[in-house]
Amino acid sequence: MNFTLPLTIPAAGTAIRHQDKILLTGSCFTEHMSSRMEQLRMDVLANPSGILFNPESVADSLNAYIDNRAYTTGDLFCLQEIWNCWDFHSDFSATSSAAALDLIHSAVSGAGAFLAGADWLIVTLGSAFQYFTTALAGEAGRGVANCHRAPGQWFEKRLLPVATIVDTWRQLIGRLQTYNPKLKIIFTISPVRHVRDGVVDNNRSKARLIEAVHTLVATYDHCSYFPAYEIVIDILRDHRFYDVDMIHPNYAATQYVWERFADTYFTADTRKLLGRIQDIQTAWHHKVRFPDTEAHCRFKASYREKLLQLKEQYPYLDLEEALAYFSSAS
Incomplete structure (x- = not known):
């Protein structure tokens, strides 16, 4: 008797070597995979801009690395004596604008140099929802990667269309091919449910990410998809594979995903x-x-x-x- 659904993962066309340089970016699930690689002495750079969830913000961060984008005080805002940037995680916030900009510029330049020589880019997308600033935030219509606990009235929440995601990433993939012709890309979808969106809207969000990613993978030979989402949601769907919040996969689940990833790409x-x-x-x-x-x-x-x-x-x-x-x- 079988107690799990079968899931056959096609063998990777190109294998990851231990000495390869790997940049990982995206949702918090990225941290689970990158930490295992770091422990095994692989050459990795994980989430240079901090944890990012939506595909537009992830793409914008990669464009910033390619351009070695120079951020200024005008790209920051001050809230409760802390300087923040909408494009970065709160790890890059500071009590002075100069300190925040130093953290940001160091991350961008370092990530750009690493990306130029990287063999692999692993992108884990978490949600197709993105927040946009309203006039109350001082600038209307700016897409944000992190809300930095600013007042809810400062934002409008939108579900990104599949066509928008695909168009953004097609342009970015073209730029990445020029910037680093040897770079290969692995897409994954985070299995972490965004329950704050509600169960129904979380499923709509994940569906849009999955459709967009499969469209890209079907277009580009150097892009592939690893089904981390399907492994956790469809194969390890018993609650014993979740943390106490019943949302985040626990150690057993992430270890199983890691083993399947290793079997596929190593x-x-x-x-x-x-x-x-x-x-x-x-x-x-x-x-x-x-x-x-x-x-x-x-x-x-x-x-x-x-x-x-x-x-x-x-x-x-x-x-x-x-x-x-x-x-x-x-």
């Missing part, structure tokens, strides 16, 4: 290497009750040898911090 050799790195990560963070014993010294020596073998086989790996730990006296 070569067998890369998966084997990731297993070796994960073994070292687990040993490194293992809580030791008796660090002064001979047994623990032998344990550390064995992992030091494993690390040296990895460094010899894969010189690009950054293993210095782990090597220092396993080389230290207990």
Whole structure:
């Protein structure tokens, strides 16, 4: 008896190598995938502008990186003594406009340089709803990526049409091809439900994202779709795969999505290497009750040898911090 629906994911035309540079951007689900890649010593840059949910804001952020856009005080607003930018997460807010602009310019220039040399761009879209400022915000009709807890009267909420999303991303994909011809793009839809929109409107929103993304993937050979949304919503639909809020996927769910992603996009050799790195990560963070014993010294020596073998086989790996730990006296 089967207790889950079958889901066959087509093999990727091009595999991700461990040494590839990967830029991830989009919703909070991006954080789950990027954190696993970082733990496995992959070269990643995640959400340079902070968490972004709607496709227009994600596209605008990528255009900003390509242009190395120069933001000015006119792009900021001050609310309750904090300077913010509508295009960025509150991680880029500060108590002075100069400090906020420094954070923003550092992020934009760094992301632009990384994107120019990246092998992969992984885009996770969360919602087709976008908020636009009203005149009460000082400027009417500006699309925002983050509302920064400003008064609700400052915004108008709109559900973006599929045609608008597709047109924006077609233009952006053309620019990305010129900016970095080797870049390959993986689209995913976040499985996190935006329940504040209501269950019905959340489904309308996700449907528009899915339709837009599949239109793009059918158009461009270097774009693909990974069904993270379908894995969680249709395959892992039991409540035991959700956090206590019954909205966000829990560790078991995100780990399963990660494993399916690895099976789809990583070569067998890369998966084997990731297993070796994960073994070292687990040993490194293992809580030791008796660090002064001979047994623990032998344990550390064995992992030091494993690390040296990895460094010899894969010189690009950054293993210095782990090597220092396993080389230290207990």
